[in-house]
Amino acid sequence: xxxxxxxxxxxxxxxxxxxxxxxxxxxxxxxxxxxxxxxxxxxxxxxxxxxxxxxxxxxxxxxxxxxxxxxxxxxxxxxxxxxxxxxxxxxxxxxxxxxxxxxxxxxxxxxxxxxxxxxxxxxxxxxxxxxxxxxxxxxxxxxxxxxxxxxxxxxxxxxxxxxxxxxxxxxxxxxxxxxxxxxxxxxxxxxxxxxxxxxxxxxxxxxxxxxxxxxxxxxxxxxxxxxxxxxxxxxxxxxxxxxxxxxxxxx
Amino acid sequence: xxxxxxxxxxxxxxxxxxxxxxxxxxxxxxxxxxxxxxxxxxxxxxxxxxxxxxxxxxxxxxxxxxxxxxxxxxxxxxxxxxxxxxxxxxxxxxxxxx
Numbered sequence: 548x549x550x551x552x553x554x555x556x557x558x559x560x561x562x563x564x565x566x567x568x569x570x571x572x573x574x575x576x577x578x579x580x581x582x583x584x585x586x587x588x589x590x591x592x593x594x595x596x597x598x599x600x601x602x603x604x605x606x607x608x609x610x611x612x613x614x615x616x617x618x619x620x621x622x623x624x625x626x627x628x629x630x631x632x633x634x635x636x637x638x639x640x641x642x643x644x645x646x647x648x649x650x651x652x653x654x655x656x657x658x659x660x661x662x663x664x665x666x667x668x669x670x671x672x673x674x675x676x677x678x679x680x681x682x683x684x685x686x687x688x689x690x691x692x693x694x695x696x697x698x699x700x701x702x703x704x705x706x707x708x709x710x711x712x713x714x715x716x717x718x719x720x721x722x723x724x725x726x727x728x729x730x731x732x733x734x735x736x737x738x739x740x741x742x743x744x745x746x747x748x749x750x751x752x753x754x755x756x757x758x759x760x761x762x763x764x765x766x767x768x769x770x771x772x773x774x775x776x777x778x779x780x781x782x783x784x785x786x787x788x789x790x791x792x793x794x795x796x797x798x
Numbered sequence: 799x800x801x802x803x804x805x806x807x808x809x810x811x812x813x814x815x816x817x818x819x820x821x822x823x824x825x826x827x828x829x830x831x832x833x834x835x836x837x838x839x840x841x842x843x844x845x846x847x848x849x850x851x852x853x854x855x856x857x858x859x860x861x862x863x864x865x866x867x868x869x870x871x872x873x874x875x876x877x878x879x880x881x882x883x884x885x886x887x888x889x890x891x892x893x894x895x896x
Contacts, residue, residue, distance in 0.1 A: 577839060578828045646867075654835025655872075656828050790838075 585649040586782025593776035598633035652790035805895040825877040833873040
């Protein structure tokens with residue numbers, strides 16, 4: 548494996564880098580390197596946490612007998628409205644960054660749809676092409692989707708069972724979910740820095756379990772938002788630094 | 799001539815050239831990309847890349863779409879069905895040969 552400043556940076560930010568990972572079809576998976584070369588993924592994660600923090604704050608300041616707090620369906624509607632209001636502009640911002648900053652520097656590349664990558668070759672009974680996920684990959688994806696569905700179902704079940712009395716525990720669950728994601732990103736990259744980051748995440752999640760949501764949002768979420776946003780912006784800055792803007796391609 | 803040598807002699811010469819092989823290998827796993835992506839990935843110069851792409855387009859392996867994003871010209875590239883089949887055959891041929 549090649550070690551240079553680029554690799555070190557990617558390891559520090561616990562981001563999977565297809566180009567540096569030892570893979571049998573490295574060239575065939577090169578385009579994956581471009582998926583999050585600009586840190587927009589981290590920025591989006593930061594925005595998502597901001598959405599949750601805002602949601603918690605608004606829930607806390609709403610009047611005690613407000614319909615948005617007492618009625619479960621109204622609470623869900625409120626949650627979706629707040630998240631869409633925060634994540635919608637975030638998605639648009641991601642598109643703008645890609646279009647005006649990333650693609651003019653790195654070039655534009657679009658992968659195939661999930662249908663084309665996984666299901667169509669299976670249904671057609673063809674051998675998967677290099678760079679295309681195999682049957683094992685399909686199973687892993689289904690497993691991951693099932694896991695996410697189980698988490699969402701568990702969250703909704705908690706909401707129904709405990710309502711807002713145990714909202715702190717639910718935010719803790721969200722913290723654990725974020726930890727699992729970080730563990731996935733850091734998988735196979737056992738450097739001391741990443742281990743420290745994971746340990747901090749674990750400590751944060753356990754703290755979230757034991758405190759009510761106001762404490763969680765006062766300290767933990769704000770720190771998480773800032774951390775993800777900072778990592779995203781630094782990564783974007785680094786990407787702009789190593790990829791000088793090209794003149795428009797004329798061929 | 800034995801089977802293995804025959805497989806070598808039957809390799810697609812359009813794809814077999816290293817520059818074009820790089821291009822096809824990069825286009826194979828993606829839906830589409832632009833000229834700049836290939837320029838960065840292959841580290842060829844614009845002239846070389848253009849001529850290889852022209853050759854691939856002539857063979858019907860690559861579809862080149864010239865568009866504009868605002869006032870900026872943009873060249874989108876994608877592998878055609880014929881190109882995918884040809885690359886499949888090339889891989890099989892290479893595997894059979896060695």
